[in-house]
Amino acid sequence: MLILRYAFILVVLLFLAAPLVVIFGVSVNEPKQLLFPPEGFSLRWYAELFQASDWLNALRNSVVIALGASTIAVSIALPLALYVWKKQSKMAQALFGLGVAPFLLPPVISALGFMIFWITVGFYGQIYATIISHGVFLVTLPLVTISLGLEAVDRQLIEASRTMGANDKTVFRTVIFPLARPYMISGFAFVFVLSLNEYIIAYMVAGFTAETLPIKIFNSLRYGYTPVMASVAVFFVLTAIVVFGSIARFGDLPRLLGAERARR
Amino acid sequence: MTTLTARLKGHRGAAYPLVMLVVFFVVPFVIMLSVSFFSRDDGAFFQPAFELSNYSRFISPFFGKVLLTSLTLSAAAAIISVSVAVPFTYFVTRMRARWQSVMLVFLLSVLSLSEVIIGFAWSTLLSKTAGIGNLFVAIGLMETSQSFTPSLGALLLGLTYLGLPYAVLVLYPALSRLDPEIPEAARMLGASPIRSFFNVVMPMMRNTITGALILVFVFTLGAYLLPQVLGRPQHWTLSVHITDQAIFQSNLPFAAAMAIFLMLVSLALVGISTLLGRART
Numbered sequence: 001m002l003i004l005r006y007a008f009i010l011v012v013l014l015f016l017a018a019p020l021v022v023i024f025g026v027s028v029n030e031p032k033q034l035l036f037p038p039e040g041f042s043l044r045w046y047a048e049l050f051q052a053s054d055w056l057n058a059l060r061n062s063v064v065i066a067l068g069a070s071t072i073a074v075s076i077a078l079p080l081a082l083y084v085w086k087k088q089s090k091m092a093q094a095l096f097g098l099g100v101a102p103f104l105l106p107p108v109i110s111a112l113g114f115m116i117f118w119i120t121v122g123f124y125g126q127i128y129a130t131i132i133s134h135g136v137f138l139v140t141l142p143l144v145t146i147s148l149g150l151e152a153v154d155r156q157l158i159e160a161s162r163t164m165g166a167n168d169k170t171v172f173r174t175v176i177f178p179l180a181r182p183y184m185i186s187g188f189a190f191v192f193v194l195s196l197n198e199y200i201i202a203y204m205v206a207g208f209t210a211e212t213l214p215i216k217i218f219n220s221l222r223y224g225y226t227p228v229m230a231s232v233a234v235f236f237v238l239t240a241i242v243v244f245g246s247i248a249r250f251g252d253l254p255r256l257l258g259a260e261r262a263r264r
Numbered sequence: 265m266t267t268l269t270a271r272l273k274g275h276r277g278a279a280y281p282l283v284m285l286v287v288f289f290v291v292p293f294v295i296m297l298s299v300s301f302f303s304r305d306d307g308a309f310f311q312p313a314f315e316l317s318n319y320s321r322f323i324s325p326f327f328g329k330v331l332l333t334s335l336t337l338s339a340a341a342a343i344i345s346v347s348v349a350v351p352f353t354y355f356v357t358r359m360r361a362r363w364q365s366v367m368l369v370f371l372l373s374v375l376s377l378s379e380v381i382i383g384f385a386w387s388t389l390l391s392k393t394a395g396i397g398n399l400f401v402a403i404g405l406m407e408t409s410q411s412f413t414p415s416l417g418a419l420l421l422g423l424t425y426l427g428l429p430y431a432v433l434v435l436y437p438a439l440s441r442l443d444p445e446i447p448e449a450a451r452m453l454g455a456s457p458i459r460s461f462f463n464v465v466m467p468m469m470r471n472t473i474t475g476a477l478i479l480v481f482v483f484t485l486g487a488y489l490l491p492q493v494l495g496r497p498q499h500w501t502l503s504v505h506i507t508d509q510a511i512f513q514s515n516l517p518f519a520a521a522m523a524i525f526l527m528l529v530s531l532a533l534v535g536i537s538t539l540l541g542r543a544r545t
Contacts, residue, residue, distance in 0.1 A: 001457055005355055012352050016374050016428065019385030026394050036394035072284075080281035087275075095278060098285050104479075104534050105527055106486025108503045110292075112510055112523045116299050117292035119516075136288040197378035200488055204510060214380040221384055221493065230388075233381045240373035248365040257368060258437030259357075 020237055027230035034225050045227040049235065055228055058216040065131050065202065065212060066195040072135025073191045074184055077142035082176070085150040096143070103140035107200050110137055115204040127210040130202050134195045141194070142187025145256055149183030150176070186247045186256060193240050300520035310516050318521035327505075334485060334501035340420060342481040345427035346435075350473060353432045354465065357440040368436075375429040383493035386422045387413050390494075419495035423487055427480045434479050438472040475537040482530045502526055 022036050030040025049055050080099055084092040102110055114133040118124040153176060161171050199214040207215050213236070217229050247253055300318055305311035321327065356367050388394050390412040397409030412418055442465065450460035466473070488503040500508075502522060510519035 008351065009355055012348060012428075013370075016370070016425070019382070019389045019425070020374075022389045022394060023381075023385045026388060034388060034391060034394045036388070036398065076281045076284045079277045083275070083278040083281070086277075092278075095282060095285075098289070099281070102289060104482070105530050106482065106503060108486055108488050108506050109523045109527045109530070110289075112506060112516075112519055113289075113292035113296045115510060116296050116516060116520065117288075120295055132288055136284060139285070193376045197376055197381070199378050199380050200507065204507070207511075214378040217378075217384060218380045218489070221380070221387075229384060233384060236377065236381055237373060240376045241369060244369040244372045244376075248369050253365050253368050254361065254440065257372075257433060259364075259440040 023230050023233045027227055027234050029227055032227060045231040046235075048228050049231055052228070055216065055232070058211050058213045061127065061210050062196055062212040065127065065134060065210070066192045068128070068131035069134035069138060069195040070188045070191040072132060073139045074142045074188050076135070076139050077146055077187060078180070078184060081143055081146040081150055084147065099143045100140050102137045107137070111201040111204040114201055118205055125206045125209040127206060130206045130210055133201050133205050134198060137201060138191040138194055141190040142184065145183045145187040145190065146180055148256060149180045153179050182251050186251055189243045189247060193243050196239065197236060296520045297524060299517055300524050302517045304515050304517050318518045321518060321521070322525065330500065330502055330505055333499060334503070337420065337423060337499070337501060338481050338484040341423035341427050341484045342477050344424045345431040345480050346473060346477050349428060349431035349435055349476070350469070351461070353435040353439050354461070356432070357436065357442070358444070371429040371432055375433065379426070379487065379489040382422060382425060383490050386418065386425065387493050390418050413494050414496050416495065416499060419491055419499050422490040422494045423484045426487060426490065427484045430483050431476055431480045434476045435472060438469060442468065471540045475540045478533045478537040482533050485526070485530065
């Protein structure tokens with residue numbers, strides 16, 4: 001019975017890992033061809049990502065967008081989460097729902113909404129249009145993580161600091177903020193990784209002017225093959241593993257994902 | 265006057281998030297909704313008007329087929345992903361905390377991958393020169409390697425790959441909160457592990473599983489790239505056509521009408537799954 005269970009787990013993991021293994025294999029090919037098992041071993045396609053000006057440019061755009069979007073998402077999510085946590089009114093719940101909505105709908109819909117919006121206000125094709133769109137679209141993630149963090153804050157702690165004469169600002173700075181900080185960081189990290197990987201919004205808002213790595217991969221996919229695509233993909237997988245691995249190492253990942261005492 | 269300012273003061277913290285969400289999320293949807301009634305303009309992007317032609321265009325055999333393809337593919341992918349995810353997640357939640365974290369990191373990493381990368385990875389895995397064809401030749405299953413993409417099977421495989429980690433993470437909270445003593449009690453009373461899983465765990469999780477099915481269905485309904493990379497043109501889904509109309513046919517009003525339609529379908533489904541989630545407790 002136990003063997004069957006492990007065999008099943010193994011098969012599922014193999015299914016999930018197989019494309020990643022192949023991508024890694026083709027990324028270290030010596031010749032500029034799509035071959036697996038790889039012929040020879042070379043890291044030059046990784047070097048090209050950081051040397052070829054067009055790939056480097058896409059990398060730069062992607063990182064700038066991801067950093068900007070994470071900052072915006074957390075800046076919206078923190079006051080919103082605090083407000084919902086303090087008030088717990090119908091109105092606060094509605095605001096929370098509004099913050100969660102972008103994430104539940106198929107992204108194509110939001111992407112088209114953003115595209116039409118930026119055309120209307122005249123910033124279509126600008127990189128900051130992509131940054132703001134990503135920041136708003138991914139606001140759900142820090143909103144959920146920070147709310148989870150606040151839920152763990154003991155309200156008596158706040159009572160105590162108030163009786164000792166702390167005002168709102170001091171309570172926030174000395175009690176709430178330090179407790180919420182790890183959740184802000186994980187929210188930031190989630191947005192960073194997802195923005196880095198996001199294609200459709202970036203493409204529809206400024207795909208021809210602010211080319212990001214996923215857009216560049218897709219364009220290359222149409223016009224032929226280069227192993228740099230594979231090395232970028234590996235780079236993305238590794239970034240995600242490092243980021244989520246750090247969250248798991250320094251934080252409580254199972255709880256963040258809803259195990260046990262999570263938001264109901 | 266003072267009471268009003270005093271009352272507003274308590275809500276000051278919500279002002280900035282509210283403004284941001286309204287300006288950059290609600291307003292775009294309102295504009296999109298109005299554009300869906302506009303007429304197409306070759307010179308600019310769209311022309312203000314009020315016509316229902318963008319919606320009536322759906323009622324054609326072509327878009328009927330597109331809709332049917334989208335719904336069937338997503339339903340199939342959702343059923344496969346959830347059927348695999350239920351036992352898999354159950355096993356994961358029974359692992360030691362350390363291993364659970366490892367699994368979650370891996371699943372999150374796969375989930376966060378761009379559809380572009382998933383499409384590229386699967387098209388490579390199913391290709392002639394770098395794919396499993398080589399493996400089949402090596403173990404003697406096939407004479408010469410061949411390509412398995414583009415095809416309906418490849419697309420379904422890709423959509424399942426997209427949906428599986430999502431399904432696991434949707435099921436994870438409920439399954440990890442399941443009291444381990446319940447299936448244990450069933451075992452004590454003499455039920456086999458399989459029987460205790462199907463007769464005790466599954467019925468308790470019925471609403472959760474239905475909710476997960478719907479969420480994965482909506483999630484894969486949003487796939488816009490895999491149908492282009494792994495499927496043939498007749499497998500293009502509604503999401504692909506939205507992008508295609510918006511970018512390549514420059515018909516934003518029609519794209520907007522399709523997006524509104526897709527949104528209504530998704531909202532209704534998400535609404536149902538939320539209700540099921542409430543009924544769970």
